[in-house]
Amino acid sequence: MALRFPFRAGKRGYPSVAELGSSELKNPERQVFLFRRRVVVAGLLVLAAFGALLARFVYLQIVQHHHYQTMAESNRIYVVPIVPNRGVITDRNGVVLAQSYSAYTLELQPTRIRNLDETIDALATIVDVQPRDRKRFRKLLEESRNFESLPLRTRLTDEEVARFAVNRYRFPGVEIKARLFRQYPFGEVASHVVGYIGRINDRDLARIAGWEESANYKGSDYIGKVGVELSYERELHGTTGVEEVEVDAAGRAVRTLSRTPPVAGNDLKLSLDIRLQEIAEAAFGARRGALVAIEPATGDVLAFVSRPGFDPNLFVDGIDAVNWELLNESPDKPLLNRPLRGAYPPGSTIKPFLALGALTSGKRSATQTIFDPGFFQIPGSAHRFRDDKKGGHGTVDMHKSIVASCDTYYYMLANETDIDDTQRFMTQFSFGRKTGIDIEGELTGVLPSRDWKRQRFAGKNYRDEHRKWYLGDSVSAGIGQGYNAFTPIQLASAMATLANDGVAFRPHLVKYIRDLRTGTVRQLEPEPTHTVPLRAEHLAVIKTALVGVAKEGTSAAAFRNSAYVSGGKTGTAQVFSLKGAEYRASQIDERLRDHAWYIAYAPADKPTIALAVLVENGGFGAQAAAPIARQVFDYYLTGEKKAGPAPAAPAPPPEAEDESD
């Protein structure tokens, strides 16, 4: 029967539409046969399709298994950095100057929030959100890197935390987080030393990358920006810990898989004495200026004042625009680190060093005298370099030249000394070069020489006569004016080196570093940088003269009845050239008044403190700066505490009325 159905028919397949209706189709058995063949074809297709699926499963689950395994793991395991506690900064007696504490912040993840403004408005009904918080948030948003969460409010009260917790479901993408905050209990006091931390920006990121510490800063939001916080960043930061958590698809932590605890940053103990610092800052009152006090035998910085200061606490969360403008645009420049970055003409404070140079080179002996008619003329020139004392000091030896601060003596000395020799000697006292103090941003200042002038005026706008060194340049420089410009830290360091008989130490602020993990304390050894080759008898001449200044000279009024013997030198730095006109402080705008200097050390026989004080536009050094030094010495040497601004010293005695300082 099967023969009745030619197998050939299979080749043609099922009857086409055109063939349908033919008699063949009506044969039920052939119909069944052809139908079954179609079922078999369908079955083969099913097998092929399932075979393809099987191949896919083998590919996914055997060939690519490792790849997908890794992807599944990275899906579920989230590595959370644990920010280490930043090291504490204390003064030399252990008084805390900077510390961290934990507080709650309200943070928003902008990528997860559809309408930021609406969300913030709604949040404002639950927690206190001030316009400045909004402004700061906007600023952070502009600066933010990718998907981080940004704080809207910091330091939430317990009540606010509770209120938000109840309403939390209304705010996807908003979270309360416990964060570490930096606090500076002394506020403005020592603000330029301690500095502050702030949010990490692109420049900081580049710096971190340069240290190859990028991994360690995962999760860190803050970094030292100024002062010790900046220069000892790598000691203070600590090592970031890691927590591996299993998260679900919504990013919620399900459980902790492993945890490597963070290692807290090292604590720093400064050489600074915060009580002394407070006395020194208070002594300035409302005046602007700087003070640096150094222990000569070690280079320990005991006090480091820059007035006015600022409150570093303002910077921690990102300073708001109003406060920033106040600080940044104030004519008093509270953000300027004056001891480090203020370069001022040294005035007469430079004289003892020049005298020591003259003794060392043999240009002058201690007893050699000159006659001071009240002015000096370079031979062949009509210009008179005036002495501030009308009529002059008469016969002057080296001792008197320092005690009475005789300008003519130094005009003459400068006239006879090659400027490059002066420069070589003075460099040894760190004039015109960085002292190497352990905070960043120090200026070099200017100790002029022929080379310096050539380079200073190398520009196309200058001609050769501008570049040439003139004798007149030497004479002006001879009394600390002219091109001279030094920072207070340089003068303090020079005074300390002199007080220490020429043995120079690098000034430093950090004395001990304590490793919390091992409990070990590392001392930063005092670092003698070099010794100025000096002869004892020469030093004695100068030191005796400096003691004379405080005893019977220009600063005698400020140091009357002191319980110790100190040595010092006043200085007045011209801000404004009067072009020969007579200087009358009361008639000049306050900002154009001279800067007042005082450098000193005590006790005279075995100095434990050396300092430099600068009062901007303070007028005579004797009147404005020396009393501040007196208060600092009194407290440091005798424990006597005079709170408040130092009174101006009485006007100089009548015979010294017209003295330069």
Place this chain on the structure above:
Amino acid sequence: MTAFLARLWEALTRRIDTFLLTVAMAIVGVGLITLYSATDQSFARIDNQLVSLGVALVLMWLIANVPPQTIARVALPLYVLGVVLLVGVALFGVTVNGSKRWLNLGIARIQPSELMKIALPLMLAWYFQKFEGRLGWKDFLLAAVLIVVPVYLIKRQPDLGTSLLIGASGFYVLYLAGLSWKVIVGLAALAGAAAPMVWPLLRTYQQERILTFLDPTRDPLGTGYHSTQASIAIGSGGVTGKGWLNGTQTHLAFLPERHTDFIFAVFGEEFGLVGNVTLLVLYLLLVGRGLVITANASTLFARLIAGAITLMLFTYAFVNMGMVSGVLPVVGVPLPMMSYGGTALVSLFVGLGILMSVQAHRKLVTS
């Protein structure tokens, strides 16, 4: 007493195809085990699914006892009702998620496209049987119209996936009824040539789905998310799987739709390649048995409807597993007898009932 029970048992199981039922119940069992894991060990959905299974088994039994010729009688009214409802959807439908798929009847919302899944093959099988012996090209042309009308109505809802599947069910009937290979090849060529022209007519989200299928990494958090996470789940399962209740993709909620359309990814993650092969074999047994029943069916109607149901069963399983394992674009197709959902389970068992009816009544008609 025992005799009575034996007779009752015989009466109950007379029309039931034990092989088909055993394989189906095995798949349902695997589905329930997987569902328990996918719903984080909650019994709520299991209970619902068991209730649906009860209804499904009763319906299957009832239909298995109805001769195919009786079933054939509802074909025309069912089809007409389906088309009317689809037109109703187009006119008064409820819009959910941007597409009009539902009709609100006051008491309940119904999705007429679900009805069409069974109504269209029934209609076509009935039509071919009615004019058996004198089928001409005009009949195939009319059949094409019968297919195109519901397919078009569903496509414009829009529900591209369902319209394609319903079109496929109609095509299976035409194929089994003897549509010329030339026409099939011609249609395939035409479809291939028309694809670039159809592209601009697709909705953006439809284009997006297809593009994402071609390259899931182009939008890993959006359209490609489902596909990527499912591949990760299956691939990370490896040969033996992570073990029941231990799938991290499942339990940490990385897998979307894990108790419905993507339940296969849960299964693949926890039971590995071994599980997948087992499941493939079960589906193959089910489809194979269906094809045997189809081949043995005695009337044209029975052959066509049994073949269409069997091939649809295969199509759903293949499209779902292909979509979950990333070889087909993501379309909303549940995995037969595994995915959670009462309606789908009941329809599938109705289909099994029809197959059993065909099998049970094959000799009655011929004799």
